[in-house]
Amino acid sequence: MTADTVATASRPALDLAGLLAPRSIAVVGASPGVDRHPGRAIANLLRTGYPGRIVPVNPKYREVLGLPCVPSIADAGPVDTAYVLVGADRVLDVTRQCAAAGVAHVVVCTSGFAEEGAAGRAAQAELSRIARSTGTRIVGPNCIGVLSPVDGVIATPTLNIAQHLLPGSVTVVSQSGGMGVNVVNLATARGLGTRALISVGNECDVDVADLVTALAGDPHTSVIALFLEQVRRADAFVAAVRAARDAGKHLVALKVGASDAAARSSLGHTGAMTGSHDVFRTVMAEEDVHVVDSLEALVDVADLLSRGVLPRGDRLLVVSPSGGECSYAADRAEAAGLSVPPLDAERADRLRRLMRFGTPGNPLDLTGAVIGDPALLRRMLDEATAGDAFDAVLVALPTWSAHDAERLLPVILDAAAATRVPTVVSSWSAGAMTATVERLLQTSRVPTFTDTDAALRALGVVARPRRPRRPAPQPVGTAPPPAWAGSAPTEDAAKRFLAGHGVAVAREVLVAPGGDVLGAAAGLRRPLVAKQLCVGIEHKSDLGLVAVGLRTDDEVRAAVESFAAAVDTHRLQPHGILLAEQATGAEVIVGGVRDPDFGPMVLVGAGGVLTEVFSDRVLARCPETADEAQAMLRGLRIWPVLDGYRGARHDVAALAELISRVSHLLAGGDWIAALDLNPVIVGGAGNAAVDAAVHVREV
CATH class of the missing domain: 3.30.1490.20 (ATP-grasp fold, A domain)
Known part of the structure; x- marks a missing residue:
């Protein structure tokens, strides 16, 4: 049984193929004018050559845009998917009629539901009930629907979509219709094809978890790009991500929305330091999902992943015919989380024999000599990228005019395509002057960028190391002391509780x-x-x-x-x-918070009174083993201090054990909202929490 046919008692199977490539589409509320959404949906289907049957539904018309129009969905004949484009007050009745007519998928584009207050939330809840009771799968409401360039289905009721969409293997799942369209349009502009865009809106029934699960079994999808505003059904979402990764799909996600760290400030230091974005990034890193910070990066990383650019590590070779560009790219590489290690002596010696000017290194300045000698350019590129000394290569070019671009850029692109090391090419965009460069880059088989910074940021994301997935140990349940009922525990009570569970205190x-x-x-x-x-x-x-x-x-x-x-x-x-x-040693904070979506998270970072000033912290899902806690510590900027800087000894093993015990407490005590041990003093032999607070969840 494939991933897209698995059902549960409360969530019927999602037929992805039927949703993306329906044999027949009804548009309920259709109208002739393309100045309104009901007319635009049909106009898009006609414009893009949808091969199936289109059925306008509206009792006001006999014909819409040259197609026969029927008065109700009951008169439409067999329909796989119905787009509902009527007023919010009519949506429930129309959806019930679609379900009664046997329509498998209903896409409700109308707004005015949960985003509009109590009455809207009640109406949306009824939409959910209709889906559960009838088996009809509902996308939306408040969405722009589905488009699939691979299947020739552009059913969205918006005209703000590129005229000629490129079919490809990137499927975009977006909780925002407008931002989903932006992703597809940006991808089209840079020559990146899309398999589909699915806008889920308010997710009354079909949600992101359903779609990621279904896409795990889609042979046309290699990359799933997610635009998220929130995560509903977090456990199902994580399970879906795992299913997709196990099926060989790559995932990249952009989550927007202000961090809620301020709202958690009542939960002490850890609460204030642990916003929803931090938790999302942590969980996604553990699940091998690439997280980005901008819409452009979402497209850039999806492009790299679709082309199979998957560096084994972060060792970058920077190559450029401009010395200044070399230095700029090397500086920016560090900011992107990439390392620029020196050339090995043997490679440097071979390059030195080729070069007429300059000294070989990393970054590698090809010098202006290659401008007049394309053959030399190819020999130097082949030599620089041979072997496995580097995990990725960036060839960073200046703003070349048509003359130099036509002579040299094909040589660079051919060399980049020939190497086994993942290679990208960047060339700054300068309007009409660089039009030839941009045309050659867009038609290349090699991933290309018109911005060095964008190239480095995208490489930094795909080269970021992932934590290996591991089965979580089963935590032991704990209960709060009876005296804590209805009141916050004092520091001494919190410490006695922690000490009773093996956590060292002063x-x-x-x-x-x-x-x-x-x-x-x-x-x-x-x-x-x-x-x-x-x-x-x-x-x-x-x-x-x-x-x-x-x-x-x-x-x-x-x-x-x-x-x-x-x-x-x-x-x-x-x-x-x-x-x-009074204890002496290095100060760290160890704490945890119960995230409303992803559950208990443990935190470790630089501690003391400046904990929230210096943003040096690492998060992980609970529970963690002591070995995993040590890996967390190595991710801190203060790790060299803990590891014995200038001979200072700190009992890192004892600290890792303390972190592990705290994480098990959080995992086993669902009554704990958050806890802080700040600071924990780490000495040469052992450690001790000298301040502690436990925050009890309100029930």
């Missing part, structure tokens, strides 16, 4: 209000840290409620007096004074 003692602070301090190793705990206060240092480096009784007394003054000034409710042995 040695400390809590002194109740009015208790003997000096007596408690006598049993601890100095210097000490003192904290005044108050109900509802998490960031204590901001209010003068933390004192460090206390070595004498007088210093402890002074700290207690300052705490009392701060409590009075800010009218706080004291819970007690926490005394702890």
Whole structure:
């Protein structure tokens, strides 16, 4: 059974072929004028030579654009797909009529549903119920429908689509109709063919997960390009992505929408540092989905993937006849996450014997000598790209006029096509002057760009290393202490809970209000840290409620007096004074948050009071093993410090074990909204969380 025929009890099978290549299409609400959507859908089908039967449906007309028009869908005869282009108040009745007539797919283009408030949400819920109860699959509402250049089906009710769409192997699935059209138009402009565009709109029934699952079994699709505004049914979406990757498809995604980190700021440091985009990128990286930041990059990366440009690593060779372009590209390569390693001595020696001027290196400046000698240009390119010393090659060209372009560019493109190393060519666009360059690039078999930066960004995305997929270990369920019901746990309670689950915390003692602070301090190793705990206060240092480096009784007394003054000034409710042995070492933050879409995520990063200032953090889905946690640590900019910079020793193995334990707590405790251990002090032998907060989910 193929991926596009698998059904569940609540979601009938999606017939992808029937949706993309229907034998007959009805347009309900059709009208003769192309100034409105109902007329444009039929005009597009006629303009692009749709080979099937087109049935306009509207009781007002006998004929629409030369086609016989019937009064209702019941009079249309057998119909595979119906496009509904009537007012929102009529959509439910028309959809029920389509289902009763046996229409397999209904595409509701009309807006005015969940995006319009409570009444719209109720109407959309009824659309979902119709789909579930009848088995008719519904795309939309609030979408522009489906187009398939491969099958000659351009059924979208918009005229803002390129006149001549190139068939290809890239399928675009978009939650925005307009942005989906932009992707197809940009792809067409750069010579990239598309298999289909499917606009899903509000996803009352057919959603992105359904389509990715179906496309896993589509022989015409090699690349799935996703434009997303949100992820519905996250578990189903991840399963669909895995099915597509297992079927050999490549995926690239652009997710838009402001990060929700601000909305999570109530969940402490980790919540403020963990926005939806961070989580999405993390999960997609683990699933081998390439994530981009712009519409142009979505098209660029889809183009590379469709051409099989899949570097094994990040080692880039930069080649150019311009020394300045060499330096520029090398600088920009680093920003794109690519490395530019030096040439090996043997290759450099062979190139030196060929070159008339200059010194071979990486970047490789071909110098102006190649302008007058195409044969020399080819020999140097062949020598530079031979073997497996590099994972990718960028040939970066200046703004050549027609004369140089016609003599030299075919040589470069032939050499690029002949090498086994993935190679791309970039040449800056300068209007009419570079028209010949752009014509030659667009018709080339080699991936080409009219912008060096775009070429490097796209290469950086496809060369980014992926985490190998692994089966997640089964977490052990945990329950919150009964005393936490209805209230946030204090720092000392949070630490006791963590310590009870194997997480190392600082040695400390809590002194109740009015208790003997000096007596408690006598049993601890100095210097000490003192904290005044108050109900509802998490960031204590901001209010003068933390004192460090206390070595004498007088210093402890002074700290207690300052705490009392701060409590009075800010009218706080004291819970007690926490005394702890002061630890020394590197400061990191370890925490986690329960993402509403993708579930528990664990975070590690540079810690202390500047945690949110320095954006040095790594996320992963929970739970993580200790080995996987060590891999997370290696992704931090502070890793060289942890790894023993200038001889400093830090117990990285103990830190990795702590991260793993925290991740298992998050995975096993669905009652935990977020938790923070900031900082964790990592010493030469072991580590300890010296501050901690646990946020309980509201139920």
